[in-house]
Amino acid sequence: MTSPDLLNLLPESAIRVNVPAENWREAIRACGEVLAATGAVDPAYIDQMIAVVEELGPYIVIAPGIALAHARPSPAVHRVGFSWIFLEHPVPFGHAENDPVRMVIGLAAPDPQSHVQALATLAELLADEACRAQLLQADTPAEVRRVVRLFAERKACAEASHLSASGGNS
Amino acid sequence: MKILAVCGMGLGSGLLLRMQVEKALQRLGRQAEVEVADIGIAHALARTADLIVTTKELAERLGDVRARVITITNFVDLEEMVRKLREALEAS
Numbered sequence: 001m002t003s004p005d006l007l008n009l010l011p012e013s014a015i016r017v018n019v020p021a022e023n024w025r026e027a028i029r030a031c032g033e034v035l036a037a038t039g040a041v042d043p044a045y046i047d048q049m050i051a052v053v054e055e056l057g058p059y060i061v062i063a064p065g066i067a068l069a070h071a072r073p074s075p076a077v078h079r080v081g082f083s084w085i086f087l088e089h090p091v092p093f094g095h096a097e098n099d100p101v102r103m104v105i106g107l108a109a110p111d112p113q114s115h116v117q118a119l120a121t122l123a124e125l126l127a128d129e130a131c132r133a134q135l136l137q138a139d140t141p142a143e144v145r146r147v148v149r150l151f152a153e154r155k156a157c158a159e160a161s162h163l164s165a166s167g168g169n170s
Numbered sequence: 171m172k173i174l175a176v177c178g179m180g181l182g183s184g185l186l187l188r189m190q191v192e193k194a195l196q197r198l199g200r201q202a203e204v205e206v207a208d209i210g211i212a213h214a215l216a217r218t219a220d221l222i223v224t225t226k227e228l229a230e231r232l233g234d235v236r237a238r239v240i241t242i243t244n245f246v247d248l249e250e251m252v253r254k255l256r257e258a259l260e261a262s
Contacts, residue, residue, distance in 0.1 A: 112181045
């Protein structure tokens with residue numbers, strides 16, 4: 001069974017650019033509010049996202065400038081969902097190497113499985129330096145989505161040609 | 171060989187780590203069973219693991235474990251994972 005892909009889980013309404021935040025708490029709160037506005041979670045989830053960092057530290061800063069904010073599956077999670085916010089000014093999360101944070105990715109996961117495919121695409125997208133630069137420069141949510149869509153199409157295309165190539169050899 | 175990817179909740183960064191470990195293993199031509207664990211159960215599961223992959227912050231919370239621990243700074247940088255995994259596999 002395949003889980004929903006990233007683009008389906010990331011409508012324009014789940015993306016915000018030039019978001020003001022003074023500190024990491026405000027940044028996660030802003031990201032969580034967008035996630036709640038999409039209907040994926042109740043507002044209670046926002047405090048749970050903040051509590052994770054209070055309890056376990058800034059390990060959620062998964063790459064330079066990028067934080068993946070989420071909490072455990074809980075009754076506050078209605079369905080799998082993402083929110084992406086780009087901060088107007090980067091803020092420190094207290095991470096020794098990856099601070100300051102410019103992009104906060106909110107993740108709502110009702111179980112350990114349904115977000116796997118989208119997360120895999122997200123990881124590949126963020127690993128692509130050109131895509132990451134385009135994302136950080138985007139002025140509108142539509143432009144952010146366009147970067148994700150082009151990347152997903154390129155990936156599908158590469159996989160299709162790989163499949164047909166290996167099919168031709170067998 | 172069993173590798174444990176340890177994160178806070180067991181479903182965000184830990185999943186990313188597992189995906190990266192699997193890609194890195196493929197690159198290195200090695201095979202291993204890769205499991206995700208949250209920090210709450212990681213210490214218990216670490217007893218049967220050969221290698222633990224996590225972050226610096228979470229490694230400090232892991233306590234004493236028999237398995238070798240490698241810490242990853244950039245979860246989307248496959249080169250970092252390949253380099254650290256190769257070193258750990260060569261040393262063990």
